[in-house]
Amino acid sequence: MAALAAAPTQPTETGAPAMTLVTPAAADTAAAAPTPSRMLTGDRPTGRLHLGHYFGTLHNRVRLQDAGVETFLIIADYQVLTDRDVAEHLAEHVEDLVLDYLAAGIDPARTTVFTHSAVPALNQLLLPFLSLVSVAELQRNPTVKDEIAHSRQSTVSGLMFTYPAHQAADILFCKADVVPVGQDQLPHLEVTRTIARRFNDRYGRVFPEPEALLSAAPLVLGTDGTKMSKSRGNAIALSATADETAKLIRRATTDADRTITYDPDRRPGVSGLLLLAAHCLGRAPEDIAAEIGDAGAARLKALVTEVVNEHFAPLRARRADLARDRAYLHGILREGNARANEIADRTLREVRTAMGMDYGV
Structure with a gap:
Protein backbone atom coordinates (compact mmCIF):
# COMPACT_ATOMS: atom_id res chain seq x y z
CA MET A 1 0.00 0.00 0.00
CA PRO A 8 0.70 8.08 10.10
CA THR A 9 -1.27 8.41 13.29
CA GLN A 10 0.23 7.68 16.68
CA PRO A 11 0.38 3.99 17.73
CA THR A 12 -2.25 2.94 20.25
CA GLU A 13 -0.26 0.26 22.00
CA THR A 14 3.43 -0.20 22.73
CA GLY A 15 5.27 -1.45 19.68
CA ALA A 16 2.19 -1.41 17.45
CA PRO A 17 2.66 0.09 13.97
CA ALA A 18 0.88 3.37 13.44
CA PRO A 218 -14.67 18.16 7.38
CA LEU A 219 -17.46 16.60 9.43
CA VAL A 220 -20.80 17.44 7.80
CA LEU A 221 -23.23 18.89 10.32
CA GLY A 222 -26.96 18.34 10.42
CA THR A 223 -29.71 20.93 10.50
CA ASP A 224 -29.32 21.30 14.27
CA GLY A 225 -25.60 22.06 14.16
CA THR A 226 -24.49 18.62 15.39
CA LYS A 227 -23.15 15.64 13.41
CA MET A 228 -25.56 14.72 10.61
CA SER A 229 -27.17 11.41 11.53
CA LYS A 230 -30.30 9.48 10.62
CA SER A 231 -30.89 8.62 14.28
CA ARG A 232 -30.73 12.26 15.39
CA GLY A 233 -33.38 13.44 12.94
CA ASN A 234 -31.17 16.20 11.54
CA ALA A 235 -30.24 14.70 8.17
CA ILE A 236 -31.01 15.66 4.57
CA ALA A 237 -31.43 12.44 2.59
CA LEU A 238 -29.76 12.08 -0.78
CA SER A 239 -33.17 11.09 -2.12
CA ALA A 240 -35.03 14.07 -0.64
CA THR A 241 -37.08 16.07 -3.12
CA ALA A 242 -36.30 19.70 -3.82
CA ASP A 243 -39.25 20.76 -1.67
CA GLU A 244 -38.27 18.45 1.19
CA THR A 245 -34.73 19.81 1.06
CA ALA A 246 -35.95 23.40 1.16
CA LYS A 247 -38.18 22.66 4.16
CA LEU A 248 -35.36 20.99 6.11
CA ILE A 249 -32.92 23.81 5.41
CA ARG A 250 -35.47 26.48 6.40
CA ARG A 251 -35.71 24.76 9.82
CA ALA A 252 -31.94 24.61 10.25
CA THR A 253 -30.45 26.11 13.40
CA THR A 254 -28.60 29.40 12.97
CA ASP A 255 -28.13 32.31 15.43
CA ALA A 256 -29.01 35.96 15.99
CA ASP A 257 -25.88 37.44 14.39
CA ARG A 258 -26.91 38.83 11.00
CA THR A 259 -23.36 38.91 9.63
CA ILE A 260 -22.54 35.52 8.16
CA THR A 261 -19.10 34.14 9.10
CA TYR A 262 -17.50 30.71 9.01
CA ASP A 263 -16.65 29.82 12.62
CA PRO A 264 -17.34 26.11 13.35
CA ASP A 265 -16.58 26.42 17.06
CA ARG A 266 -18.72 29.45 17.89
CA ARG A 267 -21.34 29.20 15.13
CA PRO A 268 -21.87 25.51 14.29
CA GLY A 269 -25.29 25.97 12.69
CA VAL A 270 -24.25 28.76 10.33
CA SER A 271 -20.92 27.08 9.61
CA GLY A 272 -22.60 23.75 8.84
CA LEU A 273 -24.78 25.41 6.20
CA LEU A 274 -21.79 27.23 4.72
CA LEU A 275 -19.90 23.95 4.52
CA LEU A 276 -22.74 22.26 2.64
CA ALA A 277 -22.72 25.07 0.10
CA ALA A 278 -18.94 24.87 -0.13
CA HIS A 279 -19.01 21.12 -0.86
CA CYS A 280 -21.60 21.60 -3.59
CA LEU A 281 -19.82 24.55 -5.20
CA GLY A 282 -16.23 23.41 -4.75
CA ARG A 283 -15.35 26.64 -2.96
CA ALA A 284 -14.10 27.71 0.45
CA PRO A 285 -16.84 28.33 3.06
CA GLU A 286 -15.10 31.55 4.13
CA ASP A 287 -15.49 32.98 0.61
CA ILE A 288 -19.19 32.13 0.52
CA ALA A 289 -19.67 33.74 3.94
CA ALA A 290 -17.96 36.91 2.75
CA GLU A 291 -20.26 37.13 -0.27
CA ILE A 292 -23.39 36.80 1.87
CA GLY A 293 -22.05 39.27 4.42
CA ASP A 294 -24.84 41.08 6.26
CA ALA A 295 -27.65 39.53 4.23
CA GLY A 296 -28.36 37.22 7.15
CA ALA A 297 -29.51 33.64 7.71
CA ALA A 298 -32.42 33.87 5.29
CA ARG A 299 -30.07 34.58 2.38
CA LEU A 300 -27.71 31.83 3.57
CA LYS A 301 -30.50 29.26 3.68
CA ALA A 302 -31.80 30.29 0.28
CA LEU A 303 -28.33 29.86 -1.22
CA VAL A 304 -27.77 26.48 0.42
CA THR A 305 -31.16 25.23 -0.77
CA GLU A 306 -30.40 26.32 -4.32
CA VAL A 307 -26.93 24.76 -4.57
CA VAL A 308 -27.83 21.51 -2.80
CA ASN A 309 -30.83 20.93 -5.06
CA GLU A 310 -28.81 21.76 -8.17
CA HIS A 311 -25.88 19.55 -7.15
CA PHE A 312 -27.98 16.50 -6.35
CA ALA A 313 -30.62 16.79 -9.09
CA PRO A 314 -28.85 14.32 -11.43
CA LEU A 315 -28.35 11.78 -8.62
CA ARG A 316 -31.99 12.03 -7.61
CA ALA A 317 -33.12 11.55 -11.20
CA ARG A 318 -30.97 8.41 -11.57
CA ARG A 319 -32.32 7.07 -8.31
CA ALA A 320 -35.92 7.56 -9.40
CA ASP A 321 -35.25 5.65 -12.64
CA LEU A 322 -33.54 2.76 -10.81
CA ALA A 323 -36.36 2.49 -8.27
CA ARG A 324 -38.72 1.36 -11.02
CA ASP A 325 -36.90 -1.98 -11.36
CA ARG A 326 -36.72 -3.72 -7.99
CA ALA A 327 -35.87 -7.03 -9.63
CA TYR A 328 -32.64 -5.46 -10.87
CA LEU A 329 -31.72 -4.45 -7.31
CA HIS A 330 -32.36 -7.98 -6.03
CA GLY A 331 -30.21 -9.41 -8.81
CA ILE A 332 -27.30 -7.18 -7.79
CA LEU A 333 -27.55 -8.48 -4.23
CA ARG A 334 -27.74 -12.12 -5.34
CA GLU A 335 -24.59 -11.78 -7.41
CA GLY A 336 -22.80 -9.81 -4.71
CA ASN A 337 -23.74 -12.31 -1.99
CA ALA A 338 -22.46 -15.19 -4.11
CA ARG A 339 -19.13 -13.44 -4.66
Whole structure:
Protein backbone atom coordinates (compact mmCIF):
# COMPACT_ATOMS: atom_id res chain seq x y z
CA MET A 1 0.00 0.00 0.00
CA ALA A 2 3.01 2.34 -0.31
CA ALA A 3 1.34 4.14 -3.18
CA LEU A 4 -1.41 5.26 -0.81
CA ALA A 5 0.78 6.29 2.09
CA ALA A 6 0.30 9.56 3.94
CA ALA A 7 0.98 10.82 7.42
CA PRO A 8 0.70 8.08 10.10
CA THR A 9 -1.27 8.41 13.29
CA GLN A 10 0.23 7.68 16.68
CA PRO A 11 0.38 3.99 17.73
CA THR A 12 -2.25 2.94 20.25
CA GLU A 13 -0.26 0.26 22.00
CA THR A 14 3.43 -0.20 22.73
CA GLY A 15 5.27 -1.45 19.68
CA ALA A 16 2.19 -1.41 17.45
CA PRO A 17 2.66 0.09 13.97
CA ALA A 18 0.88 3.37 13.44
CA MET A 19 -2.15 3.55 11.16
CA THR A 20 -1.59 5.41 7.91
CA LEU A 21 -4.19 8.02 7.00
CA VAL A 22 -4.59 7.93 3.23
CA THR A 23 -5.57 11.17 1.54
CA PRO A 24 -8.17 11.25 -1.26
CA ALA A 25 -5.54 12.66 -3.68
CA ALA A 26 -3.24 9.73 -2.95
CA ALA A 27 -6.13 7.36 -3.53
CA ASP A 28 -6.04 8.20 -7.22
CA THR A 29 -2.70 6.38 -7.47
CA ALA A 30 -4.11 3.18 -5.97
CA ALA A 31 -4.56 1.42 -9.29
CA ALA A 32 -0.86 1.95 -10.07
CA ALA A 33 0.30 0.19 -6.89
CA PRO A 34 2.38 -2.98 -7.45
CA THR A 35 -0.34 -5.13 -5.88
CA PRO A 36 -3.95 -4.09 -6.66
CA SER A 37 -5.67 -2.66 -3.57
CA ARG A 38 -8.88 -4.01 -2.11
CA MET A 39 -11.32 -1.73 -0.34
CA LEU A 40 -14.25 -2.56 1.94
CA THR A 41 -16.76 -0.18 3.40
CA GLY A 42 -20.51 -0.06 3.90
CA ASP A 43 -23.47 1.04 5.97
CA ARG A 44 -26.13 -0.21 8.32
CA PRO A 45 -29.55 -0.31 6.60
CA THR A 46 -31.35 1.99 9.02
CA GLY A 47 -32.69 4.43 6.45
CA ARG A 48 -31.70 6.33 3.34
CA LEU A 49 -28.20 7.79 3.05
CA HIS A 50 -27.80 11.52 3.59
CA LEU A 51 -25.49 14.35 2.55
CA GLY A 52 -23.09 13.55 5.37
CA HIS A 53 -22.62 10.04 4.00
CA TYR A 54 -22.06 11.39 0.50
CA PHE A 55 -19.44 14.01 1.32
CA GLY A 56 -17.91 11.95 4.14
CA THR A 57 -17.29 8.60 2.41
CA LEU A 58 -19.56 7.76 -0.52
CA HIS A 59 -17.79 9.93 -3.09
CA ASN A 60 -14.46 8.43 -1.99
CA ARG A 61 -15.83 4.94 -2.62
CA VAL A 62 -16.72 5.92 -6.16
CA ARG A 63 -13.27 7.51 -6.64
CA LEU A 64 -11.46 4.31 -5.66
CA GLN A 65 -13.79 2.12 -7.70
CA ASP A 66 -13.15 4.32 -10.74
CA ALA A 67 -9.39 4.17 -10.06
CA GLY A 68 -9.53 0.40 -10.47
CA VAL A 69 -9.45 -0.63 -6.81
CA GLU A 70 -11.33 -3.87 -6.12
CA THR A 71 -14.29 -2.66 -4.09
CA PHE A 72 -16.65 -4.34 -1.61
CA LEU A 73 -19.73 -2.65 -0.14
CA ILE A 74 -21.33 -4.38 2.84
CA ILE A 75 -24.92 -3.73 3.86
CA ALA A 76 -24.58 -4.57 7.55
CA ASP A 77 -28.10 -5.76 8.31
CA TYR A 78 -27.17 -7.76 11.43
CA GLN A 79 -25.58 -4.67 12.93
CA VAL A 80 -28.89 -2.81 12.82
CA LEU A 81 -29.63 -4.63 16.07
CA THR A 82 -26.72 -3.03 17.94
CA ASP A 83 -28.89 -0.12 19.09
CA ARG A 84 -32.40 -1.33 18.27
CA ASP A 85 -34.72 -3.94 19.76
CA VAL A 86 -36.01 -4.99 16.34
CA ALA A 87 -34.97 -4.33 12.74
CA GLU A 88 -38.05 -2.59 11.37
CA HIS A 89 -38.58 -2.10 7.62
CA LEU A 90 -35.27 -3.89 7.01
CA ALA A 91 -35.99 -5.10 3.45
CA GLU A 92 -37.05 -1.60 2.42
CA HIS A 93 -33.93 -0.05 3.95
CA VAL A 94 -31.67 -2.55 2.21
CA GLU A 95 -33.21 -1.66 -1.15
CA ASP A 96 -32.84 2.05 -0.34
CA LEU A 97 -29.11 1.59 0.29
CA VAL A 98 -28.63 -0.20 -3.02
CA LEU A 99 -30.50 2.60 -4.79
CA ASP A 100 -28.38 5.28 -3.09
CA TYR A 101 -25.17 3.45 -4.00
CA LEU A 102 -26.08 3.06 -7.65
CA ALA A 103 -27.37 6.61 -7.98
CA ALA A 104 -24.12 7.95 -6.52
CA GLY A 105 -22.02 6.09 -9.08
CA ILE A 106 -21.35 2.64 -7.63
CA ASP A 107 -21.07 0.17 -10.52
CA PRO A 108 -22.08 -3.42 -9.66
CA ALA A 109 -19.86 -4.68 -12.48
CA ARG A 110 -16.84 -3.36 -10.55
CA THR A 111 -18.08 -3.33 -6.95
CA THR A 112 -19.38 -6.27 -4.92
CA VAL A 113 -22.50 -5.20 -3.01
CA PHE A 114 -23.67 -7.76 -0.44
CA THR A 115 -25.61 -8.20 2.79
CA HIS A 116 -24.08 -9.13 6.13
CA SER A 117 -26.54 -11.87 7.03
CA ALA A 118 -26.06 -13.69 3.70
CA VAL A 119 -22.40 -14.54 4.39
CA PRO A 120 -22.19 -17.12 7.23
CA ALA A 121 -18.41 -17.61 7.05
CA LEU A 122 -17.85 -13.87 7.57
CA ASN A 123 -19.87 -13.90 10.76
CA GLN A 124 -18.11 -17.02 12.02
CA LEU A 125 -14.84 -15.05 12.09
CA LEU A 126 -16.28 -13.07 15.00
CA LEU A 127 -15.57 -15.92 17.45
CA PRO A 128 -11.79 -16.14 17.05
CA PHE A 129 -11.56 -12.37 16.70
CA LEU A 130 -13.27 -11.81 20.06
CA SER A 131 -10.59 -13.96 21.70
CA LEU A 132 -8.00 -11.42 20.59
CA VAL A 133 -9.42 -8.32 22.30
CA SER A 134 -10.25 -7.65 25.95
CA VAL A 135 -13.53 -6.43 27.39
CA ALA A 136 -11.73 -3.28 28.57
CA GLU A 137 -10.55 -2.52 25.04
CA LEU A 138 -14.07 -2.83 23.70
CA GLN A 139 -15.55 -0.75 26.52
CA ARG A 140 -13.22 2.20 26.08
CA ASN A 141 -13.74 2.47 22.33
CA PRO A 142 -14.92 6.10 21.92
CA THR A 143 -17.13 5.30 18.93
CA VAL A 144 -18.97 2.63 20.94
CA LYS A 145 -19.39 5.12 23.78
CA ASP A 146 -20.96 7.62 21.40
CA GLU A 147 -23.28 4.97 19.92
CA ILE A 148 -24.36 3.95 23.43
CA ALA A 149 -25.06 7.58 24.33
CA HIS A 150 -27.43 7.87 21.37
CA SER A 151 -28.85 4.35 21.61
CA ARG A 152 -32.58 3.72 21.49
CA GLN A 153 -32.28 0.86 23.98
CA SER A 154 -32.74 1.12 27.73
CA THR A 155 -29.87 -1.33 28.25
CA VAL A 156 -26.74 -2.02 26.24
CA SER A 157 -26.68 -5.32 24.37
CA GLY A 158 -23.67 -7.58 24.05
CA LEU A 159 -23.82 -6.96 20.31
CA MET A 160 -23.09 -3.28 20.91
CA PHE A 161 -19.84 -4.10 22.70
CA THR A 162 -18.81 -6.59 20.02
CA TYR A 163 -19.54 -4.07 17.26
CA PRO A 164 -15.83 -3.21 16.68
CA ALA A 165 -14.91 -6.91 16.45
CA HIS A 166 -17.80 -7.53 14.09
CA GLN A 167 -16.58 -4.70 11.89
CA ALA A 168 -13.14 -6.29 11.94
CA ALA A 169 -14.72 -9.46 10.50
CA ASP A 170 -16.43 -7.36 7.82
CA ILE A 171 -13.13 -5.81 6.77
CA LEU A 172 -10.80 -8.77 7.14
CA PHE A 173 -12.94 -11.50 5.59
CA CYS A 174 -11.99 -10.13 2.16
CA LYS A 175 -8.53 -8.94 3.31
CA ALA A 176 -9.28 -5.31 2.55
CA ASP A 177 -6.22 -3.09 2.83
CA VAL A 178 -7.95 0.29 2.65
CA VAL A 179 -11.18 1.43 4.31
CA PRO A 180 -12.87 4.79 3.62
CA VAL A 181 -14.01 6.15 6.98
CA GLY A 182 -15.04 9.32 8.71
CA GLN A 183 -12.86 10.68 11.51
CA ASP A 184 -15.29 9.27 14.08
CA GLN A 185 -14.76 5.71 12.77
CA LEU A 186 -10.98 5.65 13.22
CA PRO A 187 -11.19 3.89 16.63
CA HIS A 188 -13.13 1.01 15.02
CA LEU A 189 -10.48 0.63 12.34
CA GLU A 190 -7.75 0.64 14.96
CA VAL A 191 -9.49 -2.34 16.62
CA THR A 192 -9.48 -4.10 13.25
CA ARG A 193 -5.75 -3.49 12.87
CA THR A 194 -5.12 -4.75 16.40
CA ILE A 195 -7.08 -7.95 15.75
CA ALA A 196 -5.25 -8.57 12.46
CA ARG A 197 -1.87 -7.98 14.08
CA ARG A 198 -2.60 -10.22 17.06
CA PHE A 199 -3.98 -13.01 14.89
CA ASN A 200 -0.90 -12.88 12.67
CA ASP A 201 1.44 -12.87 15.68
CA ARG A 202 -0.34 -15.81 17.30
CA TYR A 203 -1.16 -18.05 14.33
CA GLY A 204 0.91 -16.86 11.37
CA ARG A 205 0.25 -14.13 8.82
CA VAL A 206 -3.20 -14.32 7.27
CA PHE A 207 -4.53 -10.75 7.35
CA PRO A 208 -3.34 -7.31 6.22
CA GLU A 209 -3.53 -4.34 8.57
CA PRO A 210 -5.90 -2.04 6.67
CA GLU A 211 -5.28 1.66 6.31
CA ALA A 212 -7.81 4.47 6.69
CA LEU A 213 -8.90 6.58 3.75
CA LEU A 214 -10.12 9.87 5.20
CA SER A 215 -12.29 12.23 3.25
CA ALA A 216 -10.91 15.71 2.66
CA ALA A 217 -14.31 17.01 3.77
CA PRO A 218 -14.67 18.16 7.38
CA LEU A 219 -17.46 16.60 9.43
CA VAL A 220 -20.80 17.44 7.80
CA LEU A 221 -23.23 18.89 10.32
CA GLY A 222 -26.96 18.34 10.42
CA THR A 223 -29.71 20.93 10.50
CA ASP A 224 -29.32 21.30 14.27
CA GLY A 225 -25.60 22.06 14.16
CA THR A 226 -24.49 18.62 15.39
CA LYS A 227 -23.15 15.64 13.41
CA MET A 228 -25.56 14.72 10.61
CA SER A 229 -27.17 11.41 11.53
CA LYS A 230 -30.30 9.48 10.62
CA SER A 231 -30.89 8.62 14.28
CA ARG A 232 -30.73 12.26 15.39
CA GLY A 233 -33.38 13.44 12.94
CA ASN A 234 -31.17 16.20 11.54
CA ALA A 235 -30.24 14.70 8.17
CA ILE A 236 -31.01 15.66 4.57
CA ALA A 237 -31.43 12.44 2.59
CA LEU A 238 -29.76 12.08 -0.78
CA SER A 239 -33.17 11.09 -2.12
CA ALA A 240 -35.03 14.07 -0.64
CA THR A 241 -37.08 16.07 -3.12
CA ALA A 242 -36.30 19.70 -3.82
CA ASP A 243 -39.25 20.76 -1.67
CA GLU A 244 -38.27 18.45 1.19
CA THR A 245 -34.73 19.81 1.06
CA ALA A 246 -35.95 23.40 1.16
CA LYS A 247 -38.18 22.66 4.16
CA LEU A 248 -35.36 20.99 6.11
CA ILE A 249 -32.92 23.81 5.41
CA ARG A 250 -35.47 26.48 6.40
CA ARG A 251 -35.71 24.76 9.82
CA ALA A 252 -31.94 24.61 10.25
CA THR A 253 -30.45 26.11 13.40
CA THR A 254 -28.60 29.40 12.97
CA ASP A 255 -28.13 32.31 15.43
CA ALA A 256 -29.01 35.96 15.99
CA ASP A 257 -25.88 37.44 14.39
CA ARG A 258 -26.91 38.83 11.00
CA THR A 259 -23.36 38.91 9.63
CA ILE A 260 -22.54 35.52 8.16
CA THR A 261 -19.10 34.14 9.10
CA TYR A 262 -17.50 30.71 9.01
CA ASP A 263 -16.65 29.82 12.62
CA PRO A 264 -17.34 26.11 13.35
CA ASP A 265 -16.58 26.42 17.06
CA ARG A 266 -18.72 29.45 17.89
CA ARG A 267 -21.34 29.20 15.13
CA PRO A 268 -21.87 25.51 14.29
CA GLY A 269 -25.29 25.97 12.69
CA VAL A 270 -24.25 28.76 10.33
CA SER A 271 -20.92 27.08 9.61
CA GLY A 272 -22.60 23.75 8.84
CA LEU A 273 -24.78 25.41 6.20
CA LEU A 274 -21.79 27.23 4.72
CA LEU A 275 -19.90 23.95 4.52
CA LEU A 276 -22.74 22.26 2.64
CA ALA A 277 -22.72 25.07 0.10
CA ALA A 278 -18.94 24.87 -0.13
CA HIS A 279 -19.01 21.12 -0.86
CA CYS A 280 -21.60 21.60 -3.59
CA LEU A 281 -19.82 24.55 -5.20
CA GLY A 282 -16.23 23.41 -4.75
CA ARG A 283 -15.35 26.64 -2.96
CA ALA A 284 -14.10 27.71 0.45
CA PRO A 285 -16.84 28.33 3.06
CA GLU A 286 -15.10 31.55 4.13
CA ASP A 287 -15.49 32.98 0.61
CA ILE A 288 -19.19 32.13 0.52
CA ALA A 289 -19.67 33.74 3.94
CA ALA A 290 -17.96 36.91 2.75
CA GLU A 291 -20.26 37.13 -0.27
CA ILE A 292 -23.39 36.80 1.87
CA GLY A 293 -22.05 39.27 4.42
CA ASP A 294 -24.84 41.08 6.26
CA ALA A 295 -27.65 39.53 4.23
CA GLY A 296 -28.36 37.22 7.15
CA ALA A 297 -29.51 33.64 7.71
CA ALA A 298 -32.42 33.87 5.29
CA ARG A 299 -30.07 34.58 2.38
CA LEU A 300 -27.71 31.83 3.57
CA LYS A 301 -30.50 29.26 3.68
CA ALA A 302 -31.80 30.29 0.28
CA LEU A 303 -28.33 29.86 -1.22
CA VAL A 304 -27.77 26.48 0.42
CA THR A 305 -31.16 25.23 -0.77
CA GLU A 306 -30.40 26.32 -4.32
CA VAL A 307 -26.93 24.76 -4.57
CA VAL A 308 -27.83 21.51 -2.80
CA ASN A 309 -30.83 20.93 -5.06
CA GLU A 310 -28.81 21.76 -8.17
CA HIS A 311 -25.88 19.55 -7.15
CA PHE A 312 -27.98 16.50 -6.35
CA ALA A 313 -30.62 16.79 -9.09
CA PRO A 314 -28.85 14.32 -11.43
CA LEU A 315 -28.35 11.78 -8.62
CA ARG A 316 -31.99 12.03 -7.61
CA ALA A 317 -33.12 11.55 -11.20
CA ARG A 318 -30.97 8.41 -11.57
CA ARG A 319 -32.32 7.07 -8.31
CA ALA A 320 -35.92 7.56 -9.40
CA ASP A 321 -35.25 5.65 -12.64
CA LEU A 322 -33.54 2.76 -10.81
CA ALA A 323 -36.36 2.49 -8.27
CA ARG A 324 -38.72 1.36 -11.02
CA ASP A 325 -36.90 -1.98 -11.36
CA ARG A 326 -36.72 -3.72 -7.99
CA ALA A 327 -35.87 -7.03 -9.63
CA TYR A 328 -32.64 -5.46 -10.87
CA LEU A 329 -31.72 -4.45 -7.31
CA HIS A 330 -32.36 -7.98 -6.03
CA GLY A 331 -30.21 -9.41 -8.81
CA ILE A 332 -27.30 -7.18 -7.79
CA LEU A 333 -27.55 -8.48 -4.23
CA ARG A 334 -27.74 -12.12 -5.34
CA GLU A 335 -24.59 -11.78 -7.41
CA GLY A 336 -22.80 -9.81 -4.71
CA ASN A 337 -23.74 -12.31 -1.99
CA ALA A 338 -22.46 -15.19 -4.11
CA ARG A 339 -19.13 -13.44 -4.66
CA ALA A 340 -18.77 -12.52 -0.97
CA ASN A 341 -19.52 -16.10 0.11
CA GLU A 342 -16.79 -17.50 -2.14
CA ILE A 343 -14.23 -15.19 -0.56
CA ALA A 344 -15.46 -15.64 3.01
CA ASP A 345 -15.40 -19.43 2.73
CA ARG A 346 -11.83 -19.31 1.46
CA THR A 347 -10.72 -16.97 4.26
CA LEU A 348 -12.39 -19.08 6.93
CA ARG A 349 -10.57 -22.17 5.63
CA GLU A 350 -7.28 -20.25 5.94
CA VAL A 351 -8.16 -19.21 9.49
CA ARG A 352 -9.02 -22.76 10.52
CA THR A 353 -5.78 -24.09 9.05
CA ALA A 354 -3.73 -21.39 10.78
CA MET A 355 -5.43 -22.17 14.12
CA GLY A 356 -4.94 -25.93 13.76
CA MET A 357 -8.67 -26.53 13.30
CA ASP A 358 -8.46 -28.11 9.86
CA TYR A 359 -9.53 -31.67 10.66
CA GLY A 360 -9.67 -32.89 7.09
CA VAL A 361 -13.45 -32.66 6.87
